[in-house]
Amino acid sequence: MEKSSKNKKLVIYYSFEGNTKLIAETIASDIEADLLELKPQKELNSKGFMKYLWGGSQVMMKKKPDLHPLDKNPQDYDIIFIGTPVWAWTFAPPLKTFFSTVRFNNKKVALFSCNGGQNGKTFENMKAELEHNDIIGEIEFFEPLVKEREKDIHRVKEWTKDILKNL
Template sequence: MIEKKLELRKLVIYYSFEGNTKFIAENIAKITDADLAELKPKKELTSKGFMKYIWGGSQVMMKKRPELYPLEKNPEDYDIIFIGTPVWAWTFAPPLSTFFHSNSLQNKKIALFSCNRGQNGKTFENMKKELEGNDILGEIELFDPLLKDKNKNLQKIEEWIKGMFINL
């Protein structure tokens, strides 16, 4: 049974603005032996400090879908897909909106993760709406993982992954 689980093709897709989501994505890929695919906007926000919240939040409210560079991996080729995002204005970041509307994922096993510095809001609820027709294996919210005890956050994702994989 364990060998069968290891044969499943896994992909971690993520967008990261400040590195938190990237840190978690890279560690999920390492733990699960998954491929990694970063969503990269052709025109990235350049605001830092408080202004990043204004510009990022306005993109969410205006339902922007920034143009992305093509992914090097085809999500259709994978059995399990981890999808990660920072939380912007209590939901997923705009590059994920572009991804969801450019790919029609169906009948996939999907795990969701988010990184935030405040509240997750409706991030997972909104992601699940975009991913109807898929089996959502689980979700995990991480609070500021680069600044708030990296080792504890890594332990948290390891336990989360083990819990999901037991049921496959």
């Protein structure tokens, strides 16, 4: 059965270690949304402390890594969920590339993030990039792959259900 053009849903995300991917795939599966993974042409290979050093320096230098071509157009969707890991208290550089190259307006947008410490200004900075859209929700997770996986899966399902119910 083809999805109705009304309220077509898309989940856009970047994931470095799999935490954001877990949440994105849970949302997409639960609400029957399409999935768009942002994939840098050259992924960071750092592990341990070095990943924080390299990732944080990319954020501070406002890097915009080249992405593989997108296989979905956000303009074709009504409701968009956007997820990111938190790097240096904001969204990851692949989202910076996405926001600078893909424009969409008047969409209903929900934001989610995964972090290992603090969310910082992640949502505030994302909202600034999405100023001509209606932000309908935001939620953060603390390392869902290793901390409280089942609880976080339940939380995100309840969150998406509430968002869609209130539209």
